[in-house]
Amino acid sequence: MNRRYGLALIGILTSSSALATEPVQPIEPYQASNQAKVELGKKLYFDPRLSKSGFISCNSCHNLSMGGTDNMPTSIGHNWALGPINAPTVLNSSLNLAQFWDGRAKDLQEQAGGPIANPKEMGFSHSLAVNVLETIPGYKQAFQQVYTNDRIGIDQVTDAIAAFEETLVTPNAPFDQFLKGDESAISDTAKAGYARFKSVGCTACHNGQALGGNSFQKMGLVKPYKTDNAAAGLSAVTGKEIDRFKFKVPTLRNVELTYPYFHDGAVWSLEEAVDVMAELQLGQKLKQQEIGEIVAFLKTLTGDQPNFRLPQLPPSTNDTPRPDPG
Numbered sequence: 001m002n003r004r005y006g007l008a009l010i011g012i013l014t015s016s017s018a019l020a021t022e023p024v025q026p027i028e029p030y031q032a033s034n035q036a037k038v039e040l041g042k043k044l045y046f047d048p049r050l051s052k053s054g055f056i057s058c059n060s061c062h063n064l065s066m067g068g069t070d071n072m073p074t075s076i077g078h079n080w081a082l083g084p085i086n087a088p089t090v091l092n093s094s095l096n097l098a099q100f101w102d103g104r105a106k107d108l109q110e111q112a113g114g115p116i117a118n119p120k121e122m123g124f125s126h127s128l129a130v131n132v133l134e135t136i137p138g139y140k141q142a143f144q145q146v147y148t149n150d151r152i153g154i155d156q157v158t159d160a161i162a163a164f165e166e167t168l169v170t171p172n173a174p175f176d177q178f179l180k181g182d183e184s185a186i187s188d189t190a191k192a193g194y195a196r197f198k199s200v201g202c203t204a205c206h207n208g209q210a211l212g213g214n215s216f217q218k219m220g221l222v223k224p225y226k227t228d229n230a231a232a233g234l235s236a237v238t239g240k241e242i243d244r245f246k247f248k249v250p251t252l253r254n255v256e257l258t259y260p261y262f263h264d265g266a267v268w269s270l271e272e273a274v275d276v277m278a279e280l281q282l283g284q285k286l287k288q289q290e291i292g293e294i295v296a297f298l299k300t301l302t303g304d305q306p307n308f309r310l311p312q313l314p315p316s317t318n319d320t321p322r323p324d325p326g
Ligand code: HEC
Pocket: 045, 056, 057, 058, 059, 060, 061, 062, 075, 076, 077, 078, 083, 085, 086, 087, 088, 089, 090, 093, 096, 098, 099, 100, 101, 102, 108, 111, 112, 115, 116, 120, 121, 122, 161, 248
């Protein structure tokens, strides 16, 4: 074997095995497969005509200019209804083992049908949403191109939205650059924070590419969490008492952008969220300085945000049902 090649190979092997021993892995950029489907899904994601009021789109509550969330404790939906739970980010949601805090949707396609028909979210129905799209020639054409059949189906709507959501990964965070070997990509404080994040045990639950999203864990494992929020967590899906108050561990990717925190949206600052986590999940009281280090680390998890031209939505026609805001 050529010596230079051999050395390069050893370099790759050692750096990737060093990576493999870390509890956190870098996020890889998305590779587009079906661009026409992604473009269609992007339009649907931004289209408020999928809601009864004609006013609320996916982007209303998962705003891609704000880390894929609404920065509200709980969302505002149809008729100004206050939702029951904090809106998680859509960024990197394709990495989740299931969707929703309690995991009741198995994947992004199944999830995407939920909000359209949820009376407190978009307040519409699947058949009415499809009726609207059917009257819009720009959509008819786009669906025909991607799915090659005559009538638009709700499964195609949710499939296209899911395809778009899969593109919403955020690679290239300073922390990923650091993981890949660029020592100067994050500050010494953030490095100390990462070391502490591991040593106190945060990585037991926040690990993998998304630092979360891959398990359900009890909120208040060591000490109970006090909240007025009624959400029961995983037990609402499994019916098992042992799953009470277990929630899907949220991703910590882009966490600097996705305040307020926790399923009830009760905590606005990262410092407080870290303090609560250490105490309730691990039974540890962290010092101010230690919290500051961990927060500095968490802020290095902000990756490349979605970057595309805003979609132009095809116009309604005289046949399109009118919005019903009331
Ligand atoms: C009125 C606000 C609102 C609208 C509109 C809305 N969502 Fe959500 N979304 C939420 C809330 C709140 C949750 C969490 C619900 C739960 O877990 O019970 C959620 C959860 C999700 C999740 C799961 C993320 C995770 O980590 O579990 C995804 C993905 C998602 N929404 C995508 C969408 C898409 C796609 C649309 C448009 C079809 C949409 N949402 C419309 C508020 C909204």
